[in-house]
Amino acid sequence: MSALTFKLKLQTAQRIDVSPLTPDFLAGNSATDIAATELQCGNQRLRADAVFDISGDDSSNxxxxxxxxKLDFIGSKMQSGNITVNGDAGAYLAFQMKKxxxxxxxxxxAYAASGLAGGTLHIHGNVGDFLASAIPGDKKGMKGGLVIVTGNAGDRVGDQMRRGIVLIEGNAGAYCASRMLAGTIGVxxxxxxxxxxxxxxGTLLLFSKPALHSTLQDCGTHTLPFLSLMFKSFRNLxxxxxxxxxxxxxxxxxxxxNDGKGEILVFQ
Known part of the structure; x- marks a missing residue:
């Protein structure tokens, strides 16, 4: 079996909601059913085969x-399988993904990993604003799982984040870890x-001291053994x-x- 492949052929000014194209939704579907899957594009609905050239038969990959x-909601609410994106992804990547x-x-x-509850998201590039953050009207950002970003992230990383790990190898924008409730972010x-x-x-791990506002208190320099255990758990990532x-x-x-008990740890 070969991976079920969707090669984009339609260039549109409107954004396309590809949330139905996940291993869970397509499991057990025939090639005809997959081709006929409807995708929202602006104010119209398009068949999947009108947007993509479709090949392969392994819907778990x-x-x-x-x-x-312009491809939004890739991997939305996934509970199994793997998705690989060759190119750029739109907004709401891995939205509410569970496994x-x-x-x-x-x-x-924007809003990559919003509501993520489990599984792994790896972005080999940059990501927009509100990574692992709550969408407007919600009070829960990322709730579990792992996010790795090789490049830079925009503003409001981890806004209202509740659990999980976000590792950013590049820079992050303003308001990083704003209103964070739990979890770990490394930049x-x-x-x-x-x-x-x-x-x-929650915990924010930094490798250079940022400009800090007045309501973050300097607690001194410490040797924290739990960090060795944390980084040991990262060895195979x-x-x-x-x-x-x-x-x-x-x-x-x-x-x-905010009567907060969060911590910002800056490595020496």
Missing amino acids: IVFDGANG GSVTVNGNAG MGSVGEYVGYGMRR PTKFATINKNRVQRFGGDLA
Whole structure:
């Protein structure tokens, strides 16, 4: 069996909701049924075979070839299988995904990993604003799982994040870990202003000291053995974080304006 492959052939000004093209939704469907799957595109619905050239038959392994940033909701609510995106992904990548893995060989749009509860998302490029954050009207961002970003991330990474691990090898924008409730975010590069704004719990790992607002308290320099255990758990991950072995940090607590007990750890 070969991977079920969707090669983009339709260039449209409108965004396309590809949430039905997941291993769970397509399991057991015939080639005819898959081709007839309807996708929302603006105010119209298009057949999958009008948007993509379709080949392969293994629906547990899906590939999007020639993808661009107008393909939204890739891997939405996945509970099994694997998706590989060759090209860029649109907004809401891996939205509310529960299990499985999504790999993007390109960039991704806003709200990637929003509501993610399990599984792995690996972006080999940059990602837009609100990574692992709650969508408007919701109070729950990422709830579990693992996200790896090889490039940079936009603003509001982990806004209202509740659980899980986000590892960013590049830079992150403003308001990183804003209103964070739990979980771990690691950023190897720089972060923008108002880091940890409204943070209540959780851990933010940084490799350079950022500009901190007044309600984050300097708690001094510490050797924290649990960090060695954490980085040991990263050893088999496909990321630069797998090679780190440090436990000496400068610790900042807060956000005190929100009665927060979060921590920002800056490696020495």
